[in-house]
Amino acid sequence: MARMRDGAVARLEAHPADPDPSPIGYDMVDVARSTARVTQPMVRKAFLDHGPRYADNRRGLEPFVPVSWSEATGLVAETLQSVKARFGNEGIYGGAYGWSSAGRFHHSQGQLHRFLNLYGGYVDHVDSYSWAALGVIMPHVLGDMMRVHPELPTWAEIAKNTQLFVAFGGVPLRNTQVNPGGLLRHSVRDDMKAARDAGVEFVCISPARDDIAAELGAQWISIRPHTDTAFMLALAHVMLTEDRYDRDFLTRCCTGFETLRDYVLGVSDGVPKTPAWAANICDCKPDVIVALARRMTERRTLVSLLWAIQRADHGEQPCWMAAALASLAGSLGKVGGGVGYGYGSVHGYGTAASRFKATPFPQGSNAVKTFFPVGRLADVLLNPRTPMQYNGQTLTTPDIRLIYWVGGNPFHHHQDINKLIRAWQRPEAVIVHEPFWTATARHADIVLPATTPLERDDIAFGDGSLIASHRVLDPVGQARSDYAIFADIAAGLGFRDAFTEGRSEAEWLTHIYESTRSRAKDSGLDLPDYAGFRRAGVIELPQAPPPPTMFGAFRADPAAHPLGTESGKVQLASARIASFGYDDCPGHPAWLEPIEWLGSPRAATYPIHLLSSQPKTRLHSQYDNGAVSQASKVQGREPVAMNPDDAAARGLDDGDVVRVFNDRGAFLAGVRVNDGLRRGVAHVSTGAWYDPLVPGEPGTLDVHGNPNMVAPDRGTSQLAQGPSAQSALVQIEKFEGPLPPIRAFIPPASVPR
Numbered sequence: 001m002a003r004m005r006d007g008a009v010a011r012l013e014a015h016p017a018d019p020d021p022s023p024i025g026y027d028m029v030d031v032a033r034s035t036a037r038v039t040q041p042m043v044r045k046a047f048l049d050h051g052p053r054y055a056d057n058r059r060g061l062e063p064f065v066p067v068s069w070s071e072a073t074g075l076v077a078e079t080l081q082s083v084k085a086r087f088g089n090e091g092i093y094g095g096a097y098g099w100s101s102a103g104r105f106h107h108s109q110g111q112l113h114r115f116l117n118l119y120g121g122y123v124d125h126v127d128s129y130s131w132a133a134l135g136v137i138m139p140h141v142l143g144d145m146m147r148v149h150p151e152l153p154t155w156a157e158i159a160k161n162t163q164l165f166v167a168f169g170g171v172p173l174r175n176t177q178v179n180p181g182g183l184l185r186h187s188v189r190d191d192m193k194a195a196r197d198a199g200v201e202f203v204c205i206s207p208a209r210d211d212i213a214a215e216l217g218a219q220w221i222s223i224r225p226h227t228d229t230a231f232m233l234a235l236a237h238v239m240l241t242e243d244r245y246d247r248d249f250l251t252r253c254c255t256g257f258e259t260l261r262d263y264v265l266g267v268s269d270g271v272p273k274t275p276a277w278a279a280n281i282c283d284c285k286p287d288v289i290v291a292l293a294r295r296m297t298e299r300r301t302l303v304s305l306l307w308a309i310q311r312a313d314h315g316e317q318p319c320w321m322a323a324a325l326a327s328l329a330g331s332l333g334k335v336g337g338g339v340g341y342g343y344g345s346v347h348g349y350g351t352a353a354s355r356f357k358a359t360p361f362p363q364g365s366n367a368v369k370t371f372f373p374v375g376r377l378a379d380v381l382l383n384p385r386t387p388m389q390y391n392g393q394t395l396t397t398p399d400i401r402l403i404y405w406v407g408g409n410p411f412h413h414h415q416d417i418n419k420l421i422r423a424w425q426r427p428e429a430v431i432v433h434e435p436f437w438t439a440t441a442r443h444a445d446i447v448l449p450a451t452t453p454l455e456r457d458d459i460a461f462g463d464g465s466l467i468a469s470h471r472v473l474d475p476v477g478q479a480r481s482d483y484a485i486f487a488d489i490a491a492g493l494g495f496r497d498a499f500t501e502g503r504s505e506a507e508w509l510t511h512i513y514e515s516t517r518s519r520a521k522d523s524g525l526d527l528p529d530y531a532g533f534r535r536a537g538v539i540e541l542p543q544a545p546p547p548p549t550m551f552g553a554f555r556a557d558p559a560a561h562p563l564g565t566e567s568g569k570v571q572l573a574s575a576r577i578a579s580f581g582y583d584d585c586p587g588h589p590a591w592l593e594p595i596e597w598l599g600s601p602r603a604a605t606y607p608i609h610l611l612s613s614q615p616k617t618r619l620h621s622q623y624d625n626g627a628v629s630q631a632s633k634v635q636g637r638e639p640v641a642m643n644p645d646d647a648a649a650r651g652l653d654d655g656d657v658v659r660v661f662n663d664r665g666a667f668l669a670g671v672r673v674n675d676g677l678r679r680g681v682a683h684v685s686t687g688a689w690y691d692p693l694v695p696g697e698p699g700t701l702d703v704h705g706n707p708n709m710v711a712p713d714r715g716t717s718q719l720a721q722g723p724s725a726q727s728a729l730v731q732i733e734k735f736e737g738p739l740p741p742i743r744a745f746i747p748p749a750s751v752p753r
């Protein structure tokens with residue numbers, strides 16, 4: 001909430017209804033006014049001089065030239081026309097992955113997609129950086145995740161009915177600060193505490209103790225990163241050999257049991273997946289596995305898998321095996337039991353949903369059907385018109401000539417930034433709308449300054465509340481909303497009226513609200529009119545009734561309530577996946593050695609497994625220059641958490657600056673010694689703005705702490721082709737010599753024409 005003084009915003013405060021407010025947004029005002037803003041349209045000098053056909057692009061290296069709005073929008077229209085004339089709409093990538101801002105109307109991607117759809121379409125992406133492997137494999141195993149997610153037991157149900165909560169990756173409260181669409185009440189901390197008080201026992205299986213709140217008194221089982229599948233297979237081994245599995249459920253509701261059993265027992269490959277076998281891989285004690293398997297079959301158990309675990313080489317396997325484990329243990333389809341993906345990844349998993357959704361901003365439909373899995377961006381740019389496997393299909397990679405990006409920061413989110421820098425030079429044109437001089441804006445040809453949420457009215461729809469977000473700042477510099485920018489470009493291309501439908505921004509907001517209101521009325525709910533809504537600020541919508549028991553109806557009568565899988569049952573093995581013939585994703589869940597992990601030969605050179613998680617003090621790269629994020633830095637660098645033994649072995653003290661590196665790249669970070677991290681594992685949050693020592697030079701040191709300098713750009717498997725950000729082995733050494741300054745928040749050089 002904005003506190004105003006003398007007609008101007010003085011500061012932002014938590015909403016009084018929020019029991020556990022997040023500090024992340026507090027800096028929005030300062031950040032919006034910071035020097036890192038793009039204040040007027042800018043064009044890269046070589047692009048201005050030579051236009052889109054110029055081949056010798058050195059994006060990120062050359063200075064920008066300030067231009068007027070009319071020249072900028074005219075140049076965008078010309079560039080689009082030039083590319084479309086020569087390559088068609090298939091030459092335009094408009095996927096623009098990213099979180100942008102939470103509003104219903106000023107949602108950058110929605111604006112871009114509407115604009116490009118009206119212009120004839122664009123190459124799109126599928127899946128996400130968040131849960132690509134999960135989203136592609138689970139429809140084969142349990143059916144559509146969009147049906148599974150809403151049935152997840154809520155924390156209230158867990159408190160009532162669950163006895164044992166087995167959390168692979170823990171349930172980090174840090175991540176529940178955030179929810180797509182926004183959020184009014186941060187309730188998960190209290191919800192989990194209530195579950196604990198009601199007697200639920202938590203087990204956290206993770207390389208990091210802090211992945212679950214200390215007050216829950218959880219059992220911490222420390223395993224090596226990426227070994228969760230081996231651990232689960234051994235749990236299954238105990239269940240099978242001690243005859244502790246649910247024959248009834250397996251017979252009636254699953255297919256592929258024999259295949260999985262033969263693999264677990266070693267009948268099919270000669271390697272029994274015993275607790276001793278797994279303990280060797282996971283580096284834990286075998287009895288811990290035996291004891292946990294027994295508890296899981298004696299108590300009503302919910303198996304939980306954090307998304308981070310599948311953001312890894314072969315990330316499909318732990319997802320699949322977690323469902324198999326819940327099936328064996330007999331808890332799937334029973335109240336308070338089963339398997340959940342996403343508890344602790346964002347706020348909205350396990351929290352009550354509202355009864356209906358707000359009306360979205362209409363995007364129209366895309367005439368171009370070409371797509372690629374989002375995590376493969378650099379490969380697509382580097383290798384156009386090349387076959388690529390994806391979920392049983394052979395795709396042909398598109399030939400992208402123009403990138404149009406609004407509301408995302410690939411130079412933050414993509415793996416292997418040095419490879420991205422090379423790939424990013426290939427297109428003829430890169431157009432970006434950004435409020436800030438992010439690395440993505442710096443690597444663009446045309447940069448158009450966008451407003452931040454504080455500079456415009458909007459409607460947010462989060463965890464079941466409609467929130468009026470008010471304009472409390474004047475647009476900074478010449479910044480405009482994405483909508484206003486697109487409306488002007490559409491004018492130059494002859495479709496302004498189709499884009500705006502004759503509505504101003506205020507009229508669109510009223511329209512979206514009134515349509516939501518009339519749908520609400522149909523379901524018997526009276527909402528105030530638009531003016532009343534804006535005055536009220538927040539309308540808490542009635543909650544949906546608690547979800548039915550997840551898979552309960554299916555368990556009771558699988559023929560009457562089939563899942564959306566090939567057999568209608570839970571697939572413990574899949575003939576369809578087997579038929580794809582992928583060696584990196586066989587027809588049943590399996591332990592496949594990740595390309596990089598502590599057991600791989602590469603660990604002799606790069607002995608530390610670097611995990612990169614979501615930041616506690618930011619939303620990805622957003623607000624990195626704000627006070628909350630800056631307070632967490634070490635000598636201005638992103639902190640790297642290290643185990644005390646690993647630090648000591650390198651002569652490192654808390655507060656030292658180190659170089660974290662492998663053969664892909666290197667970055668500086670500041671040591672935080674942490675005994676809650678297992679040996680051989682280090683941890684850096686994502687989101688420190690890429691800050692190259694020599695801008696534009698591939699391979700140069702990032703002086704600020706972006707873990708994507710070292711993370712591999714590799715598909716999880718041919719099935720999902722998801723990002724494998726977590727699969728990075730590195731070496732860490734003390735950084736000697738004078739510390740380079742942080743320049744990421746200073747605008748790039750600009751020259752007059």
Ligand SMILES: Nc1nc2c(c(=O)[nH]1)N[C@H]1C(S)=C(S)[C@@H](COP(=O)(O)OP(=O)(O)OC[C@H]3O[C@@H](n4cnc5c(=O)[nH]c(N)nc54)[C@H](O)[C@@H]3O)O[C@H]1N2
Binds near residue numbers: 099101106438686711
């Ligand atoms: N190594 C590693 N990498 C990762 C991950 C990891 O775990 N490890 N996690 C991945 C995940 S799950 C995700 S979701 C991604 C997140 O990656 P992104 O979503 O790309 O990250 P953000 O920093 O949120 O980028 C949003 C950008 O939109 C801009 N923006 C905000 N509002 C507006 C607006 O109204 N208009 C315009 N034009 N721009 C706006 C912001 O200034 C910001 O630059 O990162 C991924 N990358």
Ligand SMILES: Nc1nc2c(c(=O)[nH]1)N[C@H]1C(S)=C(S)[C@@H](COP(=O)(O)OP(=O)(O)OC[C@H]3O[C@@H](n4cnc5c(=O)[nH]c(N)nc54)[C@H](O)[C@@H]3O)O[C@H]1N2
Binds near residue numbers: 130206224307345620
């Ligand atoms: N504060 C904040 N919250 C956010 C976001 C943000 O930017 N800021 N972003 C949101 C977004 S877009 C997303 S997708 C979610 C993502 O949320 P997640 O992907 O669920 O979480 P991460 O923070 O990436 O990682 C959580 C933990 O997983 C553990 N881990 C990593 N690899 C392994 C492994 O192989 N095995 C085991 N057992 N554990 C492992 C690490 O110890 C790490 O601390 O977070 C959301 N929440």
Ligand SMILES: [Mo]
Binds near residue numbers: 130131
């Ligand atoms: Mo994400």
